Amino acid sequence: MKRTEAQLAIYEQQLVxxxxxxxxxxxxxxxxxxxxxxxxxxKG
Structure with a gap:
């Protein structure tokens, strides 16, 4: 399954x-x- 760069960026942000x-x-x-x-x- 191919991911667009935008999807990858979102995924990376979620991981962070x-x-x-x-x-x-x-x-x-x-x-x-x-x-x-x-x-x-x-209280000692």
Missing amino acids: NDKDNKDLKKKIERAKKVVENTKKNL
Whole structure:
């Protein structure tokens, strides 16, 4: 199946977006852990 350059460009952008989303999710998870740990430390 042949793809036009426009379709390829769109496909590449979707891949980049997926990667960004995964990285964002990782960052959010990490941030949540930091917040939880900070709360625990404050409670002592």
